[in-house]
Amino acid sequence: MLAEKSAPKTGENTWLWLLKIGSGLLILTILIIHYIVNHFIGEEILLTYDEILRYYSNPIVPIMEGIFLIFVVVHALLGLRSIVLDLRPTRAVLRVINGVFGLVGVVSIVYGIWLLVVIASRGSAG
C-alpha cells in the first residue's frame, strides 16, 4: 500500500505551504514600502548614513523591517527547500538540509535583528 510505503512524511505539508504563500504576499506589500522609503524619500537615489539613522529612529520602522526580514528569510529558505525536494532527497539528506537551512535562517534573522538594534539605537542617541 502506498500509504504504508510513505510512512510519516514531514517533507511538506499544509502549514509550511501556507507559510510560504502568506509570507510571499506579506513580502510584496512591505517590499513596496521598503523600496519607496529607500529610493524615493531621500535626496539621492540611496539614503545617506544620517538619513538612515533618522529613518530608523522612529520605532515603527525597525519593527516593520524586522518583520520584513523574518518573512523574507522564511520565504526564501522554504522556497529553496521546495527546489531541493523536487530532486528527491533521501530522508537522511532531507534532515541535513532542514538542519542547515534552519541554522542559516536563525543566523540570518539574529544578525539582521542585531543590525536593526544597532542602527536604531544610534539613531536615537545621535
Added chain:
Amino acid sequence: MGTPIWKITCQVYRQKDGESAHYDEFVMEADPEEYVLDVVERIWAFHDRSLVFRHACHHSTCGACGMRVDGVEKLTCITPIREVTRDGGTIKIDPMRNFPVVSDLVVDMGLFYRRMEEVGHQPVLPVNEAGVIEKSRRPKDRDGQELLRLADCIECGLCISACPIAVTNPNYLGPAVLAGAQQNGLDRDPHLLEMVDNEDGVWRCHSVYECTAVCPSYVEPAWRIMDLRKQVMKARFKRLFQPERK
C-alpha cells in the same frame, strides 16, 4: 479528388530489451485528415512488424494510445496529421515521458494504475455530480433513477508525461492521480488526506498547468489539484479545532 495525399517522414523511437534507444525513419504517405495513430499502425503493418505500440478503441475512450509527437503529449487517435506537420514535413514520435519504457512506444503504466485505484478514482459518476467546473445545472432524474456517466479521466497518462515535476521526481503522485483523489473527494474518503497532504502530493505542484494543456479529456487536472488543496486545508483547519473528531 478528395484531400491530397501528403508525404511525411516519421522518426520513431525504438528501444528493445538490451539495445540502446535510437530513431528509425519511415517515409509514409498520409492523408492529412487521418490520425497519427493510423500512420503508426501502417508503419507497423507494412514496414516493420517489430514496432510495438499500444492502441485499442481509436476514439479517445480507452486512453491507450498516448505518445509524444514532436515532444508534445498527444492522444494519437484524435490527433490529425495536419495538426502536427505539413506536406513534406517530419514528425518525431516518442513514448510518453516519466514512465519506464517497455518496448518502443509502449510504457509501463502499472504503478500509475495502482495509484489511480489507491485514490479511489471513480470510473462512473452520477450525472448530478458532473460538471464540477461550471456551476452545476442539475439534470432531473427520470423515473427516480439516477443517471450515470463515465468519469472524464481515461487514465491515458499524458498529464503525467507533461508534468515537469514528474520528470525529476517519480514519487510525485502526479496530476491524474491527484485529480482522481479530488474527484473521489476527502469527504467520501478521509484516509486520502495522509496520501495527498505531503511533499509527493498536492504540495509538489508548481502551478505549471501543462497537465491541463495536454489533457485530451477535459479533466482539468490542475484545477482539481487546486481544489484538492482547498479540501486539504479545510480538513486540516477542522482538525485544529476539533482534534477528537474522525
Added chain:
Amino acid sequence: MGESLRKPTTRAWMQAWFDPRRRDLGTFAFVLNRITALGLTLYLFLHLIMLGNLARGPEAYEQFLTTIEHPVFVFGEYLVVLAGLIHGFNGIRVALTSFGIGVPYQKRIFVAMMVIAAAAGIIFGVRMLTV
C-alpha cells in the same frame, strides 16, 4: 512491488525544464519563477552581508556607496528589481489559483501579470539606468 521508477537522466530533466519549444506558457512561468527565486535568494544574502557596512560606521558605509556606483553593480541591481517584479507578480497568480480563484483564466492572469511587471521594469530601467 519492485517496480523500477525510471530515474530521470540529466538530459531529460534539462529538456523538460528548459526546452521552450512547443511547451505551454505554464512551463515558462515555472522556469522563470525558479530562476528569479534563486537570483533573489542570492541577492538577499549578499544584501544582508553588505548591510553590515552600516554597523561599521559612516565611513565604511560611504565607501560602500561609492563602490556600488559602478555600472556593473547598477545593472546587477536592475536585474534584481526585474527578478523581484517577475517573481512577485507570478507569485500573485500562484497564490490566487492555489486558493481556487481565477483558475480558468490562469493563463490570462499570467500574461497580465507579466505585462505589469514589464511596464514596471521599463519605468525602473529608465530611472535606474539613465544618468
